[in-house]
Amino acid sequence: MSYISTVTENDPSSRTAQMFARAQAGYGYLPNMVKAFSHRPEVMEAWNGLLSSIRANMDLRRYELVTLAAARELRSSYCMLAHGNVLLHGHFTPAELQAIVEDSDASPLDERDRAIMRFAAKVVRDATSVDAGDVDGLRRHGLSEGEIFDIVAAAAVRCFFSKTLDALGVQPDGAYHEIDPKLKKVLTVGREIDAGYDLSHSA
Numbered sequence: 001m002s003y004i005s006t007v008t009e010n011d012p013s014s015r016t017a018q019m020f021a022r023a024q025a026g027y028g029y030l031p032n033m034v035k036a037f038s039h040r041p042e043v044m045e046a047w048n049g050l051l052s053s054i055r056a057n058m059d060l061r062r063y064e065l066v067t068l069a070a071a072r073e074l075r076s077s078y079c080m081l082a083h084g085n086v087l088l089h090g091h092f093t094p095a096e097l098q099a100i101v102e103d104s105d106a107s108p109l110d111e112r113d114r115a116i117m118r119f120a121a122k123v124v125r126d127a128t129s130v131d132a133g134d135v136d137g138l139r140r141h142g143l144s145e146g147e148i149f150d151i152v153a154a155a156a157v158r159c160f161f162s163k164t165l166d167a168l169g170v171q172p173d174g175a176y177h178e179i180d181p182k183l184k185k186v187l188t189v190g191r192e193i194d195a196g197y198d199l200s201h202s203a
Contacts, residue, residue, distance in 0.1 A: 001171045015041040016041045019044055019045075020034065027175075029175065033173075035170075036164070055154075062113075065113060066116060066117070070121065070124045070155040070159070074159065074163065076166060077191045079161065080190075088179075096108045124156075127156070171194040
């Protein structure tokens with residue numbers, strides 16, 4: 001679902017059709033987030049380029065934890081579900097991920113990871129409140145200047161994507177209904193998951 005229409009593109013050589021084809025091949029279905037960019041596929045291309053440049057300097061686990069912290073602060077169900085799902089594959093169990101999101105004592109994260117997530121959330125919540133002490137705190141955990149920049153960039157860039165989707169009324173894909181029910185509830189911090197998902201559209 002979205003508040004704006006989805007472009008129906010019959011020309012397979014068009015940028016929108018190519019964007020749809022790449023998404024279909026990668027996900028096995030056409031995600032709602034991709035449909036939302038159907039009027040401006042060049043923006044999606046630019047977004048992917050910017051995101052790739054940021055991710056290139058971070059290991060996947062850290063990038064996903066930063067993104068999760070940012071998405072939670074933004075109340076973005078879509079990004080929480082999408083990136084939580086990534087962390088479920090090879091990083092954490094559903095129970096561990098739930099503990100991370102709830103910041104409970106059962107969280108498997110060490111103090112450095114917790115500090116990184118707190119910092120990322122603060123960047124999203126109010127970047128003007130970040131002070132030298134916050135940055136020094138990350139340095140004390142052994143993070144380099146470049147790594148601190150990467151965390152800030154990953155948190156800040158999430159504001160663009162999450163806010164774009166939520167402002168357009170884009171619901172998380174129905175495929176996320178397949179996530180563990182308890183975890184799904186914890187990750188759904190904003191808009192509800194699309195109820196109209198058709199399993200026949202998956203590969």
